[in-house]
Amino acid sequence: MTAEPLAEALVLNAFQVMGVLTRTGAEHDLSLTQLRVLGILRDRRLRVTELAAYLGLDKSTMSGLIDRAERRGLLARDKNPDDRRAVDVYITDAGQQLAARLQEQIQRALMPMIDRLDAAQQRRLTELLDAASPPDRTAAAVLSPRADRAG
Amino acid sequence: MTAEPLAEALVLNAFQVMGVLTRTGAEHDLSLTQLRVLGILRDRRLRVTELAAYLGLDKSTMSGLIDRAERRGLLARDKNPDDRRAVDVYITDAGQQLAARLQEQIQRALMPMIDRLDAAQQRRLTELLDAASPPDRTAAAVLSPRADRAG
DNA sequence: TATTGTTATACTCTATAACTATA
DNA sequence: TATAGTTATAGAGTATAACAATA
Numbered sequence: 001m002t003a004e005p006l007a008e009a010l011v012l013n014a015f016q017v018m019g020v021l022t023r024t025g026a027e028h029d030l031s032l033t034q035l036r037v038l039g040i041l042r043d044r045r046l047r048v049t050e051l052a053a054y055l056g057l058d059k060s061t062m063s064g065l066i067d068r069a070e071r072r073g074l075l076a077r078d079k080n081p082d083d084r085r086a087v088d089v090y091i092t093d094a095g096q097q098l099a100a101r102l103q104e105q106i107q108r109a110l111m112p113m114i115d116r117l118d119a120a121q122q123r124r125l126t127e128l129l130d131a132a133s134p135p136d137r138t139a140a141a142v143l144s145p146r147a148d149r150a151g
Numbered sequence: 152m153t154a155e156p157l158a159e160a161l162v163l164n165a166f167q168v169m170g171v172l173t174r175t176g177a178e179h180d181l182s183l184t185q186l187r188v189l190g191i192l193r194d195r196r197l198r199v200t201e202l203a204a205y206l207g208l209d210k211s212t213m214s215g216l217i218d219r220a221e222r223r224g225l226l227a228r229d230k231n232p233d234d235r236r237a238v239d240v241y242i243t244d245a246g247q248q249l250a251a252r253l254q255e256q257i258q259r260a261l262m263p264m265i266d267r268l269d270a271a272q273q274r275r276l277t278e279l280l281d282a283a284s285p286p287d288r289t290a291a292a293v294l295s296p297r298a299d300r301a302g
Numbered sequence: 303t304a305t306t307g308t309t310a311t312a313c314t315c316t317a318t319a320a321c322t323a324t325a
Numbered sequence: 326t327a328t329a330g331t332t333a334t335a336g337a338g339t340a341t342a343a344c345a346a347t348a
Contacts, residue, residue: 006273007261009280014168016284017161033338048307056170061339063308068337085306085347110158113283121279122157128276129160132264133167182314199330212316214331219314236324236329 020109024102033057037065038074038099041091047080048087074098171260175253184208188216189225189250192242198231199238225249 018032025035033055040046040054052062066089069075074095080086091099114122169183176186184206191197191205203213217240220226225246231237242250265273 004258004261004265006265006277006280007258009277009284010164010168010261010264011172011257013161013280013284014165014172017165018169021162021165031337049305057338058340059307060309060341064338067308080306083306083348087307106162107155107158110155110161112285113161114155114157116283116285117279121282124275125279125283126157126160128268128272128279129157129164131272132267132276133160133164134263134267184315200328208315209317210330211318211332215315218331231329234325234329238330 016113017110021106024105024109027105028098028102030102033065034069034074035102037069038091038095038102041075041089042096042099045078045088045090048089051089069095167264168261172257175256175260178256179249179253181253184216185220185225186253188220189242189246189253192226192240193247193250196229196239196241199240202240220246 021035022032025032030038036055037051040051046054048062048066049059051066052059055062057065066075066077070077073092075089076092078088078090080088117125172186173183176183181189187206188202191202197205199213199217200210202217203210206213208216217226217228221228224243226240227243229239229241231239268276
């Protein structure tokens with residue numbers, strides 16, 4: 001086999017983890033993208049364009065995502081006082097509460113995977129994943145706030 | 152910190168791997184779902200309902216996905232000879248070639264992550280990911296054919 | 303002129319409900 | 326009756342292009 005077994009394991013694992021995130025989000029009618037928006041805004045207030053950059057999306061896409069989350073009371077918009085073109089986006093209390101619940105639920109849903117390893121293996125896997133993951137502040141921010149501060 | 156560091160590492164890593172898959176697919180105008188369809192059909196011929204079950208999607212969703220892939224010449228439909236209600240779906244030569252190219256490109260795109268580890272670490276990470284991942288034949292099948300046969 | 307954000311438009315992905323054809 | 330697949334419909338997510346307001 002010329003195939004890279006690690007590549008295969010990474011892809012398989014990623015699909016399983018994303019499955020957990022997708023299903024957990026779906027229980028609250030949240031897409032993966034909305035999940036990330038909530039996670040990112042948990043400890044930041046960002047303008048529309050900055051948020052779009054975090055997610056790698058167009059600003060027009062961002063407008064729609066914010067609209068729908070705002071309609072549900074999870075986010076809100078504010079005029080930026082320094083630049084009257086800009087719009088700041090921030091999470092509401094309701095959004096904050098939902099984000100906290102999601103974090104718990106995701107951790108719990110990942111437990112079956114984690115519990116397949118003993119404590120030493122868990123530590124080792126964490127180290128290796130951290131070592132393999134290039135610093136990237138835009139990637140996750142779904143679990144704890146500033147989960148992305150590694151970079 | 153009560154947070155589970157392994158959970159966080161898994162999520163961060165999953166987003167990075169999915170980013171690679173999404174970007175690679177996008178270079179060929181393929182969504183993540185179309186990528187998976189192609190991967191699954193690489194070495195199987197399935198009926199519409201079976202394919203939908205693999206992906207966890209409704210059969211009506213599946214119809215649309217197949218329509219669009221068929222229009223692009225990547226898949227084709229066949230009447231099932233044994234059950235005249237059923238429709239078999241299979242990958243075309245063009246689809247097979249595209250799938251092979253995608254596999255190469257994905258492997259190459261994952262290399263920056265993999266190369267951050269030395270050979271022993273790579274083996275160890277592969278083992279740990281395999282140990283942590285519950286058997287799941289529906290998850291991946293994006294890289295090599297039968298990448299999902301672990302279960 | 304360039305940037306920020308929204309809107310109009312179009313396409314993909316997704317599910318639900320209704321339908322046809324077969325079993 | 327139940328199952329296989331398609332179609333109609335609706336909504337979310339996405340990008341491109343055009344626009345208004347501001348810098």
